[in-house]
Amino acid sequence: MSSARAENAASDANDSYLAGVKAEIRADADAARMRAPLPRKEAPPARSAERLSHDGTIDRARLDYSIAELTGDHYTAFVDAAFRALLKRPPDEPGLDAQIRLLAAGAPKAEVLGNLRYSPEGRAIGTRVRGLLPRYALAKLTRVPVVGFGLNWLIAFAGLPLMLRHQRAADTRNAAQFLDAQAHAGRIADDVRGTNARVDGVRGELGEASARLAQLTASFDERVGTLDARVGETESRLGDVPSLRHYVHAVNHWLVSLQAAIDGIEGASDANRAHADALIAAVHDASEVAAARAARQSAWIAALRDRIGARARVVELGSGDGSFAAALAGLGADVAGFESNGVLARRARERGLNVAAGDPMAALARCEDRSLDAVAVSGPPAGDGLATLLAEAARALKPGGWLLIAAGEPKRLADLANGRVAMLDRPIASALLGAAGFAVDTAFGGPDAVLARRA
Amino acid sequence: MLVPGLAPYDAVSNDTLGMTAALRALGHEVAVFAPHSRDVAEAVRPHAEIDAWLAGADDVLVYHYCIGWDFALDLLRRTKARRVVRYHNITPPEFFEGWSEGYVSACTAGRAELDAYAALDCELYLGCSPFNLEDFLKRGVDPGRCAVLPPFHKVEELLAAAPDARRLGSSSDGAPELLMVGRIAPNKGDFALIDALTVCRRMSDPRTRLLRIGKLDPNLERYGVAVREHMHAMGADAAVVSIDDATPSELRAAYAAADALVMMSAHEGFCVPLVEAMALGTPIVAFGSSALAWTIGDAGIVWNEPDPHLVAMSVMRIHTDLMLREMLRELGRARYRDAFSPAALAGNLEAAFARFAA
Numbered sequence: 001m002s003s004a005r006a007e008n009a010a011s012d013a014n015d016s017y018l019a020g021v022k023a024e025i026r027a028d029a030d031a032a033r034m035r036a037p038l039p040r041k042e043a044p045p046a047r048s049a050e051r052l053s054h055d056g057t058i059d060r061a062r063l064d065y066s067i068a069e070l071t072g073d074h075y076t077a078f079v080d081a082a083f084r085a086l087l088k089r090p091p092d093e094p095g096l097d098a099q100i101r102l103l104a105a106g107a108p109k110a111e112v113l114g115n116l117r118y119s120p121e122g123r124a125i126g127t128r129v130r131g132l133l134p135r136y137a138l139a140k141l142t143r144v145p146v147v148g149f150g151l152n153w154l155i156a157f158a159g160l161p162l163m164l165r166h167q168r169a170a171d172t173r174n175a176a177q178f179l180d181a182q183a184h185a186g187r188i189a190d191d192v193r194g195t196n197a198r199v200d201g202v203r204g205e206l207g208e209a210s211a212r213l214a215q216l217t218a219s220f221d222e223r224v225g226t227l228d229a230r231v232g233e234t235e236s237r238l239g240d241v242p243s244l245r246h247y248v249h250a251v252n253h254w255l256v257s258l259q260a261a262i263d264g265i266e267g268a269s270d271a272n273r274a275h276a277d278a279l280i281a282a283v284h285d286a287s288e289v290a291a292a293r294a295a296r297q298s299a300w301i302a303a304l305r306d307r308i309g310a311r312a313r314v315v316e317l318g319s320g321d322g323s324f325a326a327a328l329a330g331l332g333a334d335v336a337g338f339e340s341n342g343v344l345a346r347r348a349r350e351r352g353l354n355v356a357a358g359d360p361m362a363a364l365a366r367c368e369d370r371s372l373d374a375v376a377v378s379g380p381p382a383g384d385g386l387a388t389l390l391a392e393a394a395r396a397l398k399p400g401g402w403l404l405i406a407a408g409e410p411k412r413l414a415d416l417a418n419g420r421v422a423m424l425d426r427p428i429a430s431a432l433l434g435a436a437g438f439a440v441d442t443a444f445g446g447p448d449a450v451l452a453r454r455a
Numbered sequence: 456m457l458v459p460g461l462a463p464y465d466a467v468s469n470d471t472l473g474m475t476a477a478l479r480a481l482g483h484e485v486a487v488f489a490p491h492s493r494d495v496a497e498a499v500r501p502h503a504e505i506d507a508w509l510a511g512a513d514d515v516l517v518y519h520y521c522i523g524w525d526f527a528l529d530l531l532r533r534t535k536a537r538r539v540v541r542y543h544n545i546t547p548p549e550f551f552e553g554w555s556e557g558y559v560s561a562c563t564a565g566r567a568e569l570d571a572y573a574a575l576d577c578e579l580y581l582g583c584s585p586f587n588l589e590d591f592l593k594r595g596v597d598p599g600r601c602a603v604l605p606p607f608h609k610v611e612e613l614l615a616a617a618p619d620a621r622r623l624g625s626s627s628d629g630a631p632e633l634l635m636v637g638r639i640a641p642n643k644g645d646f647a648l649i650d651a652l653t654v655c656r657r658m659s660d661p662r663t664r665l666l667r668i669g670k671l672d673p674n675l676e677r678y679g680v681a682v683r684e685h686m687h688a689m690g691a692d693a694a695v696v697s698i699d700d701a702t703p704s705e706l707r708a709a710y711a712a713a714d715a716l717v718m719m720s721a722h723e724g725f726c727v728p729l730v731e732a733m734a735l736g737t738p739i740v741a742f743g744s745s746a747l748a749w750t751i752g753d754a755g756i757v758w759n760e761p762d763p764h765l766v767a768m769s770v771m772r773i774h775t776d777l778m779l780r781e782m783l784r785e786l787g788r789a790r791y792r793d794a795f796s797p798a799a800l801a802g803n804l805e806a807a808f809a810r811f812a813a
Contacts, residue, residue: 014782015753021779022756025772029764036657038650038763058556089560090674094459095523097491119525120571121564 027349031356034336035366058084064128067135071109076100078109086116086127111139274342281343284320289409293323296448300404301327303444303451304374307402308333312373315396317360317389318408322348324376325355333374338363361389367396374401379408390436397454403438405429406449426450456485457530459521461492461499466606466727467519467543470583472497473607474517474541477801478808502526509536515811517541517581520572522565531575537811538577543606544587544724544746545569550642554678570594581807583725586746602807605750605795608727610734612703618711619704623666624696630662631655631774634713634737636706636728637720639671644719644742645682650763651717651770653689659771663694665717666709670699710735714774718747719761726750730795733787738780740769754790755783 065085073081079099083091091099099112114136116122117129142148142155156163283289301324308314310332319325319337321344328335337355339345345357356363361381375393380386393403429450430440438452456475461468471487472495478485486508492499500508509516514536518527522545531538545565551558573594580601582588588601633652637643648665655663671679686692698705710716716732718741729750732739739755741747748757756769773780793799 011753014786017782018753018756021772021776025756025768026765028772029762029768032654032658032768033764036654036764038653060556087560087564088556089564090557092523092561094490094521097460098524098526101490119523120528120568121523124564124567 023352024349027352027354030354031336035363037368058088058090060088063126064130066130067110067113067132070113070129075103079103079112082113082116086113086122086125086129087119088125088127108135108139110135114139277341277343280341281321281347284341284344284409293320293409296406297324297327300324300376300406300449300451301331303441304328304402304404305331307451308374313371314374314376315364315367315372316376316378317364318378319348319353319355320344320378320409322351322353322355324378325353326351328376329353336363361385361392364389364392364396367392369395370398372396372401373398374404376404376406378406380405386432387436390432390438394437394454399454401454403433403452403454404449405452456487456517456519457502457505457527458487458489458519459524459527461487461489461495461497463494466608467521468495469609469727470541470543470606471519473609473797473800474804477607477797477804480801481805481808505530506534509534511535512537515539515578515808519543522561522568528568528571531572531577537579538575539579539581540572540575540577540591541581542587542590542724543583544590546640546642546722550640550722551675554641555674557674566590576600579807579810584746584749586749587724604803604807605730605800606725606727607797607800608730608795609703610727610731610791610795611797613707613731614734616703616707618708619702620708620712622698622701622705623708623712624664628662630660630664631714631770632663632712633665633715633717633770634668634709634732635665635717635719636668636709636731637718637726638669639667639679639682640675641678642720642722643669644721644761646685647719647742647761647763647766648717649682649686649689649691649695651719651766652691652694654763654767655770656691656694658767659774665691665695666713667695667697668699668701668706668709706731707735710737713737714780715740715770717766717770718742719766720744720747721761723747723750729755730791733791733795736784736788738773738783739787740766740773742766752790752794754786 062085070082070085071078076096079096080091082099083089083095099115102112102115103109110132113129113132117127117132118136138151138155142152144151308331312331312333314328314333314335316325316328316335316337319339320341322337322339325335325337325348335354337348337353338358338360339348339355340357340359342357345355348355360377364375375397377389377393380389390403397403433440433450433452437455439455441451441453444451456471458467458471461471475485475487475497486500487497488500488502488505488508490502505516512535515538516531516534516536517539518531519541520543521527531540546558546562548559548562548566551562569590573591573596576596578600580588580591580596581604582591582601583604583606585603588603591601592598633648633655635643635645635648639645648667652663652665683692686695698709701709710732715738716728718726718729718739720726720742722745725746729739729741729747731737733754739751739757741751741755741757742761743751743757743759744761751757756773758765758769773783
């Protein structure tokens with residue numbers, strides 16, 4: 001009993017773990033869908049006549065045949081054509097096999113046609129074959145013990161004059177074919193003689209080529225010998241190869257040591273980065289900072305509520321712990337956020353938000369042209385980075401799309417001394433945005449943010 | 456045991472022969488009848504002799520259903536023996552619309568014939584999965600006359616085969632490898648599979664490969680051309696290794712090389728490759744259509760939509776997450792052991808046939 005309970009507990013734990021993994025995969029897939037959209041959907045196949053393994057086509061509209069039309073072919077071609085005419089499909093393997101076995105056992109073609117035509121599938125299609133029913137019934141009757149035997153004799157006896165005429169015709173045809181075959185054999189013998197002559201010629205050319213190859217090989221061996229001798233002379237002149245090898249090994253050793261040192265530096269850098277992220281996250285959580293952030297974001301949301309529609313595609317750069325992304329999602333927007341701080345990005349994902357860890361500017365560069373309704377930036381870069389941001393935002397936004405630039409929060413230790421959010425210089429920001437193709441929305445008067453519309 | 460044909464590497468043949476061996480192990484006298492067979496280790500008798508072999512009402516006739524075989528329908532109507540219809544499923548014809556008129560006709564006819572088999576009121580309808588049995592239940596067959604028995608298979612032989620990776624091409628050296636096993640047909644989701652491969656190559660590693668093992672029926676040539684064109688449009692020609700005649704050793708190597716068996720099929724009556732993956736410890740990522748979700752159970756990552764991004768991200772997660780990979784392998788092996796191992800199938804078969812003991 002306790003074993004069963006333990007198994008159930010393990011199963012529940014697995015289910016819970018898998019559910020968590022699937023939620024993370026779904027978030028990754030959503031982000032991937034935005035970064036690497038597939039270029040096309042599967043197009044429905046064009047309707048056209050089926051390519052056939054034999055030379056006929058399936059004519060679904062035709063439901064009337066004569067026996068002569070269907071019995072012109074032989075063996076598999078006959079059965080294939082019969083399936084296509086009577087069942088309107090190519091033969092399946094067991095069906096083909098069964099009818100071929102019948103033919104091989106001496107059954108008349110009318111019996112094969114009747115088997116298909118009067119099967120449940122054939123009856124459902126209802127193709128008419130003129131004169132088939134009596135011949136099919138006769139073929140079946142010949143299989144009845146005793147009666148069938150007598151009937152076969154009767155049919156054979158009645159058909160004797162016709163069979164004799166067929167036999168004589170066949171004799172004539174065979175004689176004609178024999179003469180044709182003899183003529184073919186003569187031509188083939190001529191061809192073989194010609195081919196033999198060509199083979200002899202090729203054999204002679206091959207002998208000459210072999211002799212030439214032997215000469216070349218001897219010449220090559222001589223030159224290799226000369227080269228060996230010169231290499232020997234050079235080695236003796238060098239004489240100092242062991243010391244050269246020592247230097248090469250020393251350089252290799254130095255390179256390996258250098259690689260180890262670089263790995264160590266990179267490891268320490270990663271650790272420092274993680275530590276810095278944790279510190280910034282602690283600042284992010286500080287109650288005064290969080291309260292100020294909530295107030296600022298409320299003002300931004302109030303401004304965006306009437307400016308972007310439901311299902312708007314919004315990218316947020318510098319998402320922090322996702323509080324603004326969550327508010328945007330509350331407006332019905334389809335939000336993808338990017339945050340360089342790994343601690344904050346993970347926290348946002350744990351809240352079920354589509355926020356990826358990574359360089360926000362690189363994420364914006366991967367967005368398609370004119371694909372976004374709004375871009376929100378918290379903490380814009382300075383200098384060339386700002387110019388790049390404005391250019392990328394202008395490219396990725398649809399005409400009329402909105403760009404919200406907010407001053408960043410104090411994320412560096414040095415900023416803590418100020419104890420407040422940096423203010424934007426609105427006149428300079430307006431001039432910059434105008435030059436980049438945006439019109440600043442003067443109705444939005446936040447002291448630490450500017451809202452602009454793409455022309 | 457009546458079957459339209461027996462051949463190596465054929466799922467119905469494997470099921471027939473496995474069921475035959477299991478019934479013999481239970482002490483029953485079993486004979487196999489078929490119009491043709493090749494390269495199977497069983498003395499197969501001509502189907503025309505089955506009437507003489509069935510002695511009376513105590514015997515049991517197991518018919519492995521196939522499309523368009525009137526002989527079997529007539530036999531089931533006239534025999535005094537107790538009758539079992541073993542059903543492996545028929546793909547709905549709409550999957551073949553626009554690709555093959557022949558398949559559309561054959562599948563339509565096959566589904567229409569189900570009415571006749573349901574009306575026979577046989578003593579047992581044996582489906583490979585609960586999904587399969589729905590075809591008979593919705594035609595009014597008494598649920599008390601239905602039972603689920605997963606198909607017998609040759610997975611133990613696969614487990615014993617020595618891997619042979621020579622034809623799998625050069626390994627992608629640490630990049631993810633996807634695997635799909637099954638014939639190339641419109642219900643198999645080949646387009647979504649190539650899309651998933653494309654997402655993997657764009658988001659993770661451009662060296663990601665797909666090992667595609669399965670045949671293309673010449674009657675579905677147009678579909679094969681369309682799949683190849685899609686592959687080319689996605690720039691994935693060189694990333695797909697196709698093998699249409701894999702030996703057990705090559706199949707074993709493919710399962711060993713793959714990060715996951717990716718099954719995007721929209722219609723499966725059971726799907727034996729899933730069982731092979733479970734037994735060989737290859738994680739499974741699948742679109743949970745038709746019988747797939749039931750077959751996989753808890754032993755894989757199953758999605759309710761055939762979304763290439765979801766599938767691609769699942770494979771990438773398995774590729775990088777050792778803990779998840781090991782967990783899926785263990786879950787797969789456990790499901791194989793509990794539900795699909797020869798011993799488990801023999802137990803299921805014995806339970807299903809217990810009704811004939813009296």
